[in-house]
Amino acid sequence: MLRVEEQQPVDFSSALLAKFDEIVKRYPEGKQKSALLPILHEVQAEQGWLSTSAMNRVADYLDIQDIEVYEVASFYTMYFLKPQGKYMLEVCRTGPCCLVGAEKL
Template sequence: MEVSNIHQEINITPALQARIDELLSHYPADKKKSALLPVLHEVQDAHDNWLSAPLMDKVAEILEIQPIEVYEVVSFYTMYNQKPIGKYMFEFCRTSCCALRGAEDLIDYTCQKLGIKPGETTPDGMFTVVGVECLGACGYAPMMQLGDFYKEHLTKEKVDQIIEDCRAGKIDLHKQDSYTEQ
């Protein structure tokens, strides 16, 4: 497991704790571990979209499980970040359909345009580019996830436009807006 040496403040606010409690209410009291995935999502969202080792330890404490059980899940799934990421995380699908339709070239193009390598974040903290496993939108290849939405049938021109729109603050990562692909 990759562990960031960057300090992250653990801030389990009353609102976050209430959300965790609500999630836990969906499972038997002796099966708190069953809530691990949704709890990790909530905690990550509340902590600048990444999970430090101390924060993962806190999740383990809340769920009354061993820290290694949290580490195993966080290190397995690409949806959990173990180091700070950019405001805009471009998660390019790199499996069969997308790869055959040029995803690797688009990853390279995007990284070159932003001056970073896959897995890195731009110095201004604006962009992170990663390759991920199948996002389940094979008919729309090549594609990527940006926030809660898919960007499909990507081309270099579309990537350029997405970067420009991100820089201009035109993309809301969590709300459907006029920008999303048709």
């Protein structure tokens, strides 16, 4: 469960903000919320995870409610809501992967 608590403010780099601008331009005017997923990917790529402060800044940038960002970030398993280790391993648990030995890992 995501605990919404205030952390130290996050400042995004000018390069990251430029990427945000480029991503938002891909969508029709007034539909900037559509850029949320790719922007969260960019933030996570730069910072390693999505802190509450970072999500708040994304919400401010996209002019949407904070909760809208939290809902998306907590729904998808590809977003990390807490710091991760140096290496991240993910094992496929689908039927075909199990047939070739994924369960043994």
